[in-house]
Amino acid sequence: MFFKNYRTVIFICAAVVAALILLSYSLKYASGTGMVKKLVLEAAASVQIFFNIPVERTKSAWTRYIHLVGLEEDNRKLRQTVAELQAQLILYQEGRLEADRLRQLLSLQQEYQHSFLAARVIGKEQGAFSRSLWINKGSAHGLKPGMPVMVSQGVIGRITDISWHNSKVMLLIDQSSNVDALIQRTRAQGIVRGAGTRDCVMRYVSKTQDVREGDLVLTSGLSNIFPRGLLIGRVSHVGRTDFGLFLQINVVPFADFASIEEVMVVTGVPVQDLAGEKTVK
Amino acid sequence: MIYYLLLPFAGIVLVVFQNTLANVLFSGWLTLELSLVLVIYAGFRLDALKGAVLAFVTGFAFDCVSGAPAGLFAIIYLLIFIFSFFVSLRFAAEKLALITVFSLACSLIESALLLAVYYFVFKFENLGDMLFAFILQALLVSFLSAGAFYMMHKMERFFHGQTRQFPRRAAAGRISAQA
Numbered sequence: 001m002f003f004k005n006y007r008t009v010i011f012i013c014a015a016v017v018a019a020l021i022l023l024s025y026s027l028k029y030a031s032g033t034g035m036v037k038k039l040v041l042e043a044a045a046s047v048q049i050f051f052n053i054p055v056e057r058t059k060s061a062w063t064r065y066i067h068l069v070g071l072e073e074d075n076r077k078l079r080q081t082v083a084e085l086q087a088q089l090i091l092y093q094e095g096r097l098e099a100d101r102l103r104q105l106l107s108l109q110q111e112y113q114h115s116f117l118a119a120r121v122i123g124k125e126q127g128a129f130s131r132s133l134w135i136n137k138g139s140a141h142g143l144k145p146g147m148p149v150m151v152s153q154g155v156i157g158r159i160t161d162i163s164w165h166n167s168k169v170m171l172l173i174d175q176s177s178n179v180d181a182l183i184q185r186t187r188a189q190g191i192v193r194g195a196g197t198r199d200c201v202m203r204y205v206s207k208t209q210d211v212r213e214g215d216l217v218l219t220s221g222l223s224n225i226f227p228r229g230l231l232i233g234r235v236s237h238v239g240r241t242d243f244g245l246f247l248q249i250n251v252v253p254f255a256d257f258a259s260i261e262e263v264m265v266v267t268g269v270p271v272q273d274l275a276g277e278k279t280v281k
Numbered sequence: 282m283i284y285y286l287l288l289p290f291a292g293i294v295l296v297v298f299q300n301t302l303a304n305v306l307f308s309g310w311l312t313l314e315l316s317l318v319l320v321i322y323a324g325f326r327l328d329a330l331k332g333a334v335l336a337f338v339t340g341f342a343f344d345c346v347s348g349a350p351a352g353l354f355a356i357i358y359l360l361i362f363i364f365s366f367f368v369s370l371r372f373a374a375e376k377l378a379l380i381t382v383f384s385l386a387c388s389l390i391e392s393a394l395l396l397a398v399y400y401f402v403f404k405f406e407n408l409g410d411m412l413f414a415f416i417l418q419a420l421l422v423s424f425l426s427a428g429a430f431y432m433m434h435k436m437e438r439f440f441h442g443q444t445r446q447f448p449r450r451a452a453a454g455r456i457s458a459q460a
Binding site for chain 1: 289290293294296297298300301304305328329330333334336337340341342345346350351352353355356359360363402
């Protein structure tokens with residue numbers, strides 16, 4: 001009867017006493033490897049393995065995510081750096097190309113004993129009948145209509161219209177352009193005229209003259225406009241017809257008119273380079 | 282009977298789970314004592330026999346897994362269970378503020394007992410460094426207890442239509458949550 005009434009209390013007291021004995025025993029004999037403990041540890045290890053699977057997967061996924069976040073950030077920075085370096089590289093390339101072009105233009109002064117003024121091309125006109133350039137120098141810089149304009153490869157045209165700070169250059173290939181010229185090898189004289197898309201033609205060269213493909217064409221200096229000896233181009237075709245007095249000569253200018261960015265205007269010419277005039281222009 | 286058969290396995294699973302969770306969340310710096318929350322809950326909700334067995338088994342499993350001397354957590358959990366049991370005769374489990382404070386007290390008592398054992402029996406020094414961790418742990422347990430009691434209260438209402446009242450706990454002098 002007593003046991004039935006106080007069963008719970010007795011049990012709890014027994015549990016406390018058992019725990020105390022267990023604690024005392026484990027404190028006194030710290031072997032810690034009893035059978036029950038071994039069973040618990042065995043079971044706990046299995047459960048631990050079970051719990052570790054999602055934990056390890058989550059850790060792995062999280063680590064990869066962090067790694068990917070870092071990669072994305074690195075990638076963004078690298079792309080930005082590449083873009084900046086590419087922009088710098090383009091600037092340097094442009095600078096080097098510009099320096100090359102200017103060096104070639106300056107070599108004109110050593111090659112010819114003329115006075116030059118450098119100018120930058122600021123516009124192009126590519127009409128059906130006219131081919132011209134706009135340059136950023138004008139009368140304020142001492143330019144006058146008729147002055148020859150050159151690049152390192154040779155003459156490209158002459159100034160036709162002028163304002164204070166800009167000038168219009170009529171190109172050799174403009175159909176209104178006429179330049180007194182001669183064949184370097186035979187000294188045969190004629191007039192190089194623009195032919196638009198067909199570059200230039202050389203007119204008024206007699207059939208009796210010896211002109212061949214590949215001959216160099218230079219300015220003759222007979223007019224008051226171009227000094228003698230400036231390179232114009234090369235003979236690309238010589239046509240001989242049964243009728244007419246003159247040869248049909250096609251001339252390809254040395255200059256590439258599509259890619260001109262800087263030019264040199266001939267502002268002064270030594271007297272000996274002018275065949276028809278005694279003054280220095 | 283099935284309760285007593287499954288209890289050891291459930292206790293081991295719970296202890297291993299709380300250790301794994303603590304390792305993931307706090308890198309082992311703090312112990313997430315869900316087992317203590319369970320023991321407090323048992324003190325308020327289970328009958329004395331079932332609760333005492335639960336406290337003893339869970340404590341013993343914790344001893345084995347944590348590497349503490351066998352019986353240390355078993356007796357601490359048993360004492361906390363008995364303390365909770367007697368407190369539950371006077372206070373209702375629905376009062377969450379009370380549960381929070383009580384759990385905080387239980388956790389601090391547990392920490393004090395542990396410190397005492399390690400200081401007097403094992404002659405450990407520099408236990409003051411562990412005080413901060415124990416205080417944080419006590420706060421954590423108190424909030425977890427409040428959450429656990431609230432969830433269990435909701436579940437009991439969901440399954441039984443109202444909060445279960447054990448006959449033993451219907452003492453005349455208890456303070457109701459609705460009071």
